[in-house]
Amino acid sequence: MLQQLANGVFAGSIYALFAIGFTLVFGILRHLNLAHAAIFTAGAFVGIEIATRTGIPIWILFPIVAAIGALAGLLLERTAFRPLAGRDDEHFAGLISSVAFGGVLIALIQARYGTEPKSFPREYFPNQLFQFAGIRVTLTQLVTLGLALALMLGLAWLVSASSLGRAMRAVAENPTAARVVGVNVDRITAGTYALSSGLGTVAGALLALNLGQTERSLGASVELVGFAVIILGGLGSLWGAMAAGVILGLAEALTIHYFDSTWKGLVAFALLFAVLVLRPRGLFGHLKVREV
Amino acid sequence: MSDEDPILSVESLSVSYGRVNAVRDVSFSVPAGGMVALVGANGAGKSSVLAAVSGLTRPGKGTVRLDGRDITRWPAHRRVAAGLVLVPEGRQILGTLTVAENLRLGAHRRRAQAAPESEMYELFPVLAERRALPAGSLSGGEQQMLAIARAMISRPRVVLMDEPSMGLAPKMVDEVFKVIEEIRASDVTVVLVEQNARRALRTADTGHVLETGEIAHSGPASELLQDPKVVKAYLGVE
Numbered sequence: 001m002l003q004q005l006a007n008g009v010f011a012g013s014i015y016a017l018f019a020i021g022f023t024l025v026f027g028i029l030r031h032l033n034l035a036h037a038a039i040f041t042a043g044a045f046v047g048i049e050i051a052t053r054t055g056i057p058i059w060i061l062f063p064i065v066a067a068i069g070a071l072a073g074l075l076l077e078r079t080a081f082r083p084l085a086g087r088d089d090e091h092f093a094g095l096i097s098s099v100a101f102g103g104v105l106i107a108l109i110q111a112r113y114g115t116e117p118k119s120f121p122r123e124y125f126p127n128q129l130f131q132f133a134g135i136r137v138t139l140t141q142l143v144t145l146g147l148a149l150a151l152m153l154g155l156a157w158l159v160s161a162s163s164l165g166r167a168m169r170a171v172a173e174n175p176t177a178a179r180v181v182g183v184n185v186d187r188i189t190a191g192t193y194a195l196s197s198g199l200g201t202v203a204g205a206l207l208a209l210n211l212g213q214t215e216r217s218l219g220a221s222v223e224l225v226g227f228a229v230i231i232l233g234g235l236g237s238l239w240g241a242m243a244a245g246v247i248l249g250l251a252e253a254l255t256i257h258y259f260d261s262t263w264k265g266l267v268a269f270a271l272l273f274a275v276l277v278l279r280p281r282g283l284f285g286h287l288k289v290r291e292v
Numbered sequence: 293m294s295d296e297d298p299i300l301s302v303e304s305l306s307v308s309y310g311r312v313n314a315v316r317d318v319s320f321s322v323p324a325g326g327m328v329a330l331v332g333a334n335g336a337g338k339s340s341v342l343a344a345v346s347g348l349t350r351p352g353k354g355t356v357r358l359d360g361r362d363i364t365r366w367p368a369h370r371r372v373a374a375g376l377v378l379v380p381e382g383r384q385i386l387g388t389l390t391v392a393e394n395l396r397l398g399a400h401r402r403r404a405q406a407a408p409e410s411e412m413y414e415l416f417p418v419l420a421e422r423r424a425l426p427a428g429s430l431s432g433g434e435q436q437m438l439a440i441a442r443a444m445i446s447r448p449r450v451v452l453m454d455e456p457s458m459g460l461a462p463k464m465v466d467e468v469f470k471v472i473e474e475i476r477a478s479d480v481t482v483v484l485v486e487q488n489a490r491r492a493l494r495t496a497d498t499g500h501v502l503e504t505g506e507i508a509h510s511g512p513a514s515e516l517l518q519d520p521k522v523v524k525a526y527l528g529v530e
Contacts, residue, residue, distance in 0.1 A: 163400060166393055170386050177384035179348060181394075181442060182372030182401035 002135050004257040005250060010141045012249020013148035014207050018222050019229040019241035020152055021199035024159075027236030028172040028192050032095045035076055036200050037219030037226070038102035038109075043069055043201025044208035044218050045109055048118045058125055058209070062147065065205045066198040073197025076101055077190050110216055119213040144206050151199060152242050158195075159238065168192060228268040232275050234282025244283060247271075297360065299324040299481050300345070300376070300450050305354030307340045314340040316505045318354075322450070322498075327482040329513060331489035331526060332502035338485040339381050341502075342452045345483070346378040347371045358450070372401045375449035379456060381485075383439040387428025391419050391438060394427050398442030405447045412441045415474075433464035440471055450481040457488050469495060489526045493517050501526060 022036045047065045050056065056064075080097040084090050128139040159165040170178040171188045179185055207222065208214040229248050233240025248268055255267045275282060298321035307315040315337040322328045330338045343349040345356050347368035356364045358376055366374075377398075386394055392409065399406035413420035416437045422430060427438055436456060443451055453472065457465040465488070472495055476482050486492035493499045493513040501509040501522055509522050516522045 163396070166389065166397060167400070169389060169393075170397055173386050173388050174384065176348065177380070177386055178397075179368045180346070180378050180380050180384055181397045182369040182377075182446075183397070184367070184369045186367075 001257060002133070004253040006135045006137060006141075008250035008253025009246055010145055010210070010249070011252060012246035013145050014203055014210070014245075015222065015225055015229050015248055016242045016245025017148045017151060017199060017203035017206065018226040019233065019245055020155060020238055021196040021203070022226065023230050023233070023236055023238065023241045024155070024199075025192055025196045026230075027238070028168050029081075029189060030091060031081060031098075032091070033076070033081075033098045033193075033196070034095060035080065035098040035102035035105065036196070037223035038105040039069060039072055039076070039197045039200040039219075040204035040207075040222065041214070041216060041219035042072065042105055042109060043204030044214035045113050045118060046201065047205030047208060048120055048214060049113075051124050052121050055121065055124070058143070062202055062205065066202050069201025070194035070198040072105075072201070073193035073195070074190055076197060077193035081193070082186075082189075106216060106219075115216065117213045117215040120209060125209060140210055144210055147202070147206065151202065152238070155195070155199070156238055156242075164188075164191070225268045228272040231272055232283055234284045237282065237284045240282055240284030247283075297324075298322055298357075299359060300483070301355075301357045301360075302341065302345060303355040303357070305341065305344055305356070306352045307337070307344050307349055308352050309340075314505055315344070315351075318500075318502070318505075318507055320498075320500050320507070320510070322481055322483060324449075324481055325476075325479045326498065327476045327484065327496045329489075329492040329496035329499045330483065330485045330502060331487075331492055331499060332508075333526070334487065335504075336502040337505040338502055339454050340505075342378060342381075342454050342483065342485055346376065346380075346452055348378070369401060372446065375402065375405070375446070376452070377443040377446055377448035377450070378452045379439050379443045379454065381454040381458065383432075383435045385427045385430075385435050385438050385442070388426055390424055391427050391430070392423040394438055394442050395419075395423075395445050398445045402446040402448075407445050407447055409445070412445050415444075416441050433460050433467065436460060436464070436468055437471070440468075440475075444475065444480075448480060450483065451475060452483045452485075454485045455487060456484070457486065457491070465491075490517070493527075 018040055022033060025031050025033045043065055046068055047061060050064060051061055080101040081094045084093045084097065087093060126139060130137045159168060167183045167188050170183055171185055175185050204218060207218065225248060229244045230241055233244035248271065251267045251271055252264050255263050301321035303319050305315055305318045306313065318341055320328060330341060332338055340349065344351040347366055351364065355362055358374055363371060395409050395412055418434055419438055419441055427435065430438060456468050460468065469491060484492050484496060493516055496513045499511065499513040499516040500507050509516060
């Protein structure tokens with residue numbers, strides 16, 4: 001039982017990391033970026049390729065993966081969102097063009113890496129086991145949880161307390177007012193995508209590290225749960241995404257414990273449905289990015 | 293700087309929204325430290341002129357110069373950095389951010405020149421008491437003071453004020469005009485757009501009356517206040 005709960009927290013931390021990147025873009029720019037899952041998948045493949053080619057340790061690997069993700073985010077913003085800025089159907093058109101960007105990215109992944117799963121090199125990362133109070137925990141899981149927590153708290157600090165975050169919240173509330181005070185809205189927009197995609201690629205590489213391997217459908221497998229997390233937490237809410245990620249991870253773990261893993265997929269959507277009926281703005285719907 | 297070298301000049305400015313020409317061939321200039329009032333009826337194009345000067349709107353035609361430099365194509369943030377700052381219509385304060393955060397945003401493009409926050413709190417004591425509160429919780433008059441303080445904290449060279457007295461109680465209107473007098477006494481150049489034309493012309497040196505997007509009358513503000521045509525059409529009988 002405790003073991004299941006621990007596993008739920010580890011899975012939940014990856015859901016949360018996926019979700020905060022997505023919800024950040026929505027909270028600040030009101031864009032639904034449906035390329036996020038493809039960016040996540042790309043992070044897994046790129047992480048594995050770099051680890052395989054260079055053998056560099058993970059504390060160097062992850063910053064590189066994040067940087068590549070940030071670049072991909074800039075490209076995504078430049079190609080799928082910026083050309084549409086100012087159009088009446090900007091938001092809907094952006095949703096479609098982001099689906100296209102994601103499709104292109106997945107096709108490129110297939111062209112480069114083929115259709116077979118790719119694995120981290122054997123013994124790339126010591127899969128040491130720890131025992132606490134009867135719970136078995138791997139070093140990978142601890143690193144995952146630690147990194148996810150650090151990134152989420154770091155992002156929350158950035159948005160709520162830094163001058164960059166202040167400008168982001170200004171753009172979130174009122175882009176015109178932000179321009180009036182001299183915020184470079186284009187740069188904040190690009191930066192938000194860079195940040196979001198950097199978090200997305202790290203989340204993908206982390207999940208691949210936990211699984212030991214990745215395949216093209218990695219993002220798709222997390223996407224729906226990730227979206228459930230975002231809705232559960234309230235679109236645009238960072239704290240909501242973090243809490244909802246862990247809640248969903250735990251709910252899945254408990255389902256596996258009490259029923260079996262075939263029911264796991266149902267949980268996210270049952271919870272989602274319940275929240276939409278009972279609390280349509282999400283569990284933390286009042287705590288938007290702009291108010292963090 | 294002599295009168296021949298205006299700090300701000302607008303040459304043959306035209307602004308259109310779709311097929312509507314909001315501003316047609318408007319030219320005026322402001323000497324450093326001077327104050328110009330743009331007055332006229334609702335919809336005469338006053339706010340569109342300020343939007344083009346501040347960089348929020350791209351003019352269809354014409355040139356905007358700051359210190360003789362053509363800034364027509366500069367983005368808004370670059371103009372703010374150069375000291376050309378707007379106090380926008382409807383205040384546009386960021387209501388979910390605190391009063392202090394609004395001020396910091398106002399200062400962030402001009403860190404080197406900006407005044408310390410404490411100076412703004414001395415000038416606007418009501419903001420000092422509420423510095424940690426969301427700006428959205430302020431009254432309309434307080435929000436207008438914040439919008440002005442947010443512009444002034446950057447120690448701008450030119451302040452563009454768009455309808456600063458709109459929607460305020462008479463007592464707050466007096467307060468706002470008192471602040472405008474103080475600003476101009478501090479040698480900051482001011483362009484004031486107001487529906488309260490009489491009040492604006494009493495404060496300014498020069499006035500331009502806009503009528504359906506064009507300048508209909510120009511002159512020293514004191515003369516416009518006496519001009520029977522202007523009085524009849526825009527000022528009414530006091």
